[in-house]
């Protein structure tokens with residue numbers, strides 16, 4: 001039996017502009033996780049059990065572009081295994097044997113916390129290890145990106161990267177493969193000079209990243225000079241934010257978050273529910289607030305002094321948030 005878990009993530013700065021080659025900063029959120037367990041079974045075939053979504057099915061009964069089928073089929077297609085010994089036994093499994101893949105996740109779906117990428121990464125790692133051919137991080141990230149593309153159209157690759165490497169990532173989309181970045185294919189991480197506290201507030205509205213990305217593209221196509229300028233402004237904010245985080249100048253981050261949110265509003269990817277939570281957090285003493293991820297729902301993030309975390313979270317719940325998480329971004333990356 002093999003088990004693998006992958007964290008959620010938040011984008012601190014730079015979403016949407018990152019699709020147009022500007023940098024973005026993201027960190028893992030380890031309090032929420034997706035977990036995949038693969039175990040041998042005497043039944044032939046690949047059995048998928050995802051109790052959270054009420055799914056229990058054999059792989060071949062799912063439509064090929066089902067998110068779970070897509071990732072599992074990709075793992076089988078890339079492993080250098082001998083050809084399948086029988087039609088009912090996929091390559092990599094002993095003849096006549098099957099396996100059960102159980103998937104659970106505490107990451108809210110369609111809310112900007114990277115749930116899709118985390119489920120993909122957990123499955124890729126657990127299944128490739130079960131088949132005796134564990135894949136290196138770069139391949140894991142590549143495969144998860146392939147699946148993201150199926151569902152999000154033109155993703156930048158930031159989600160699969162931060163979720164695979166589980167550390168703070170300074171991300172710049174590269175071509176042609178978004179998973180090979182930095183020198184020698186290394187992901188570029190950044191130092192966290194001093195810990196800082198973030199309250200994550202969930203609007204409870206599930207939002208389609210594909211749609212918001214496509215709407216921003218429509219705006220960009222209609223007036224490229226204007227939007228290139230906006231994306232440059234976002235890029236500048238990201239560089240300043242990285243410097244502030246690395247030097248531990250946390251107070252400087254707040255205004256940068258506010259400016260970034262304003263530009264996201266200009267891109268039309270905020271919404272009344274997000275803006276209401278953003279305003280509430282500001283009024284309750286947050287140092288800076290913005291939406292995080294694709295927008296139009298999903299989550300917002302508020303930078304707070306540690307003693308303000310609880311009051312801001314409570315205020316967000318009274319203003320309609322469906323759930324809140326308090327996280328501390330630390331040097332090790334991880335959010336505790």
Ligand code: PMV
Pocket residue numbers: 011014015016017018019111112113114154155156157158159209213292293294295
């Ligand atoms: O909604 P999320 O967390 O998957 O974030 C999407 C981030 C975007 O920049 C809007 C799109 C992308 O692919 O980078």
